[in-house]
Amino acid sequence: MTTLMKGKEIAGHLRLEIEKDIEFLTSKGIKCAMAAIRVGERPDAVSYEKATMKWLDKLGIACEAFTYPENISKTDFFAEIEKINNMPNIHGMLLFRPMPKELDTGEVEYIISPEKDIDGMNPVNFGKICGSDDTGYAPCTAKAVMEILKYHNIDLSGKKAVVIGRSMVIGRPVSMMLLNENATVTICHSRTKDLAAVCREADILVAAIGKAGFVTADFIKEGAVVVDVGINVTDEGKVVGDVDFDGVSPKCSYITPVPGGVGSVTNAVLARHIVKAAKQLNGF
Numbered sequence: 656m657t658t659l660m661k662g663k664e665i666a667g668h669l670r671l672e673i674e675k676d677i678e679f680l681t682s683k684g685i686k687c688a689m690a691a692i693r694v695g696e697r698p699d700a701v702s703y704e705k706a707t708m709k710w711l712d713k714l715g716i717a718c719e720a721f722t723y724p725e726n727i728s729k730t731d732f733f734a735e736i737e738k739i740n741n742m743p744n745i746h747g748m749l750l751f752r753p754m755p756k757e758l759d760t761g762e763v764e765y766i767i768s769p770e771k772d773i774d775g776m777n778p779v780n781f782g783k784i785c786g787s788d789d790t791g792y793a794p795c796t797a798k799a800v801m802e803i804l805k806y807h808n809i810d811l812s813g814k815k816a817v818v819i820g821r822s823m824v825i826g827r828p829v830s831m832m833l834l835n836e837n838a839t840v841t842i843c844h845s846r847t848k849d850l851a852a853v854c855r856e857a858d859i860l861v862a863a864i865g866k867a868g869f870v871t872a873d874f875i876k877e878g879a880v881v882v883d884v885g886i887n888v889t890d891e892g893k894v895v896g897d898v899d900f901d902g903v904s905p906k907c908s909y910i911t912p913v914p915g916g917v918g919s920v921t922n923a924v925l926a927r928h929i930v931k932a933a934k935q936l937n938g939f
């Protein structure tokens with residue numbers, strides 16, 4: 656039988672932990688707060704910002720919007736980030752991407768304070784993830800993958816895990832966190848030879864590619880656990896994952912749906928990271 660790993664259920668479970676921490680911080684006179692940093696008016700970023708603010712507000716986390724014009728200079732933008740780094744009432748910073756090319760040159764990651772870097776952009780945090788240092792922050796989506804596996808008590812120790820995708824946002828941090836849990840990890844990418852055969856070795860398969868229905872039944876070992884991180888919109892406007900769900904799910908022991916899987920857990924992880932930052936910045 657295949658178990659569907661629904662994101663809402665896991666997000667609800669994380670929410671209970673978040674609420675407990677917020678109660679504790681409130682008792683200490685601390686109001687959790689995040690800065691939502693956006694350059695320009697891309698409709699997808701604006702709607703993601705609105706949705707995030709609404710969700711955080713429901714939890715009692717303040718969210719302050721810092722919005723800049725598309726033509727802000729790099730010097731001015733970095734000075735603004737530095738200002739937010741130094742605001743004691745802000746505990747986390749979320750930078751919406753993509754940003755204008757002139758600003759996104761691989762430097763901004765270094766400017767965001769690692770202590771407020773709740774979406775794991777700063778290489779200091781990647782280093783902490785690699786070193787299994789729990790004070791660090793993984794990108795929220797990558798962490799959501801791990802939360803899903805943990806919630807379902809999937810034993811990772813000694814298991815073969817294959818991750819398709821090597822981005823800094825998902826593939827690499829997920830691979831490091833699987834390694835930290837003692838899985839034997841193979842990272843695949845567009846140059847991997849005989850990808851389906853490599854994937855057929857996997858007890859746990861994580862797909863983070865960005866290609867609709869790319870992972871088909873012939874990639875799957877009977878009984879594998881499959882986590883589909885992909886979010887793709889088909890020509891018909893349907894949101895689908897990187898995994899051909901109908902073909903793959905009968906072979907799996909566990910699988911995430913898209914939508915309603917990883918994406919639904921990501922926001923809960925974001926809230927948890929803000930609370931964690933508020934605690935750590937205040938010495939708890």
Ligand code: NAP
Pocket residue numbers: 796819820821822823824825826843844845846847850863864865866884885886887917918919921
């Ligand atoms: P990305 O930066 O474009 O990385 C895609 C990765 O897939 C790259 O490492 C690429 O290999 C690899 N790849 C591409 N084609 C391949 C192929 N034919 N065979 C094997 N590997 C291949 O994307 P990303 O930011 O990691 O995002 C991945 C997916 O996750 C996207 O669908 C995105 O929309 C989704 N996503 C979901 C959430 C969520 O909350 N669920 C959040 C963020 C992103 P190379 O490195 O060799 O190019």
